[in-house]
Amino acid sequence: MWFLRNTIACPLAYEKIPLSTPVENLKFIVLDTETTGFHLASEDRLIEIGAVAVDGLQVDEEDRFHTYVNPKRQISREIVELTAITEECVKSAPDAVEAISRLFAFVEERESVCFVGHYISFDALVLKSELKRGNLGLKNLFTIDTLDLIGFLAPSYDMRDLACYARAFGTRMYQRHQAVSDALTTAYLFVELLLQLKDRGCLTWGELIQATESQARYLQY
Known part of the structure; x- marks a missing residue:
């Protein structure tokens, strides 16, 4: 069970997967979050999760997760304009701990090996910060960042914006700043990057880990 004393252990399967497992035999969950702002350690809160x-x-595309999250604070006009998430959207939504618990149940059902995201360290910080407010720690969060993959494949690229990379790699783009849509854009970019890695001889789970080595991968709080 991934609920432990004062801790939630993310139910990812990365520790159970042999490093020799072909990448095409793995299941990933591509994650995106929306928040009221970037000051997550203080006033800002999670308002949407998409995967x-x-x-x-x-x-x-049919196997997806979505929930709004009640931030228990006002959403600024700027964020409403950016994300189209209004007070009406979140007023009956679960709180952050419940929403994250539902996400982890989705992950567990699919025996997913890890989370994938574009600048995934931000999404990981969102999860950590919200659980910390609920007096819960977070363990066993394992991530792959598309930025690390791009840095391995094309180190000359120096962009952060997801849409710029999607255009550069010729992959599908969906509505920006909506969690499921950004997750879909990231997912198609991720698959294209995996195909390019495969062409370079990166065929296994172990080789994928080596290609995307990041100090932020293991987040155990």
């Missing part, structure tokens, strides 16, 4: 499954080298 989509990638099974091997295919995006499963």
Whole structure:
């Protein structure tokens, strides 16, 4: 059970997967979050979670997770204009701990190996910060960042914006600043990057980990 004393252990399967497992046999969850701002340690809060499954080298658009989150604070006009998330959207939504618990149940059902995201360290910080407010620690969060993959494949690129990378790699783009849509854009970018890695001989889970080595991968609080 991933609920432990004062801790939630993210139910990812990365520790159970042999390093020799072909990448096309792995399942990933591509994650995106929306918040009221960037000051997560103080006043800002989670307002939306979106996730989509990638099974091997295919995006499963039908296999997705979405929830709004009640931040228990006002959403600024700037954020409403950016995300289209209004007070009406979140007033009956679960609180952050419940929403994250539902996300982890989605992950566990699919035996996903890790989370994937574009600048995934931000999304990981969102989860950590919200759980900390609920007096819960977070363990066993394992991530792959598309920025690390791009840095391995094309180190000359120096962009942060997801849409710029999607255009550069010729992958699908969806509505920006909406959690499921950004997760879908990231998922298609991720699959394209996996295909390029495969062309370079990166075929296994172990080789993928080596190609995306990041100090932020293991987040155990």
